[in-house]
Amino acid sequence: MKRREFVIVLGGLFALSRAAMAGPEDAIAIEKIALSKEEWKKRLSPEAYSVLREEGTERAGSSPLNAEKRKGHYACAGCDLPLFMSDKKYESGTGWPSFWAPIEGRLGTKTDYKIIYPRTEYHCTRCGGHQGHVFDDGPKPTNKRYCNNGVALKFVPA
Template sequence: MMKKRTLLKSLAGWLGVAALAERASAAAAFAVTKSEAQWRKLISASAYDVLFDHGTERAGSSALNAEKRPGTFVCAACNQPLFDAAHKYESGTGWPSFWQPLAGALGTSTDFKMIYPRTEYHCVRCGGHQGHVFKDGPQPTGLRYCNNGVALAFVPKGTALPTLRT
């Protein structure tokens, strides 16, 4: 009989290999693809950890959680506009939360990192991991897009959006 620890290690290894294979095939589908070294020259180490290693920043650590001005939230990697500030709300979670993304800005996949399935969402241009969407948000959608602040940049209304990275 296989020991529980051996079984868990085997399962974790299999999930890791599956995740790498999924990431490799998904990367080919994005309009903006760069090597790890190229991304690391453009974004901070903490942004890289979240966007491309699917990390999570500590709750309450992002200044964007308190951002209340009109404007647009863009992907910190490729500058793709993702959310209108009018769709941001205080969820009490410690992460910037939105009830609706901009049309066509996000893609989704199923993530099993916490064992149970969650809906992960990412930037459609570069594949950068942004966060997870939950069905406990406000109306009219009832959704909560719980975003890592380090994966975003904020552009105040009246300021030109940054050029999309290629």
């Protein structure tokens, strides 16, 4: 291996190790994940596939994450990217895990017209997995309610 190739490989390994050592809120380079429909079906439960890949919605009150109170973070169930910190979670009374702010740079949005009325849908920036909808009726300081499907998240204790 030539010196230049070695330096490039070493630099790549250093970048990967920094991302692996990063905390859930640290700024990291987010590489997109693109899998086939068949690969997603192998990776996810049927319920998670319906929500993450087909923009479905789980039944209100069905997620065990509604009662989760420990410190930690909530990651995308499709790709493990941390999306929300536990200190941003609150009880909205809607039956879905709700947060007043995501980790910066981890969510993308688009307008959803599925119920005729326009809503803002949000998804994981790494894998594009549908998470839920954001509304302007949340608590201060953001006044936002990120209403998330529990099956689209994994809780990771601190």
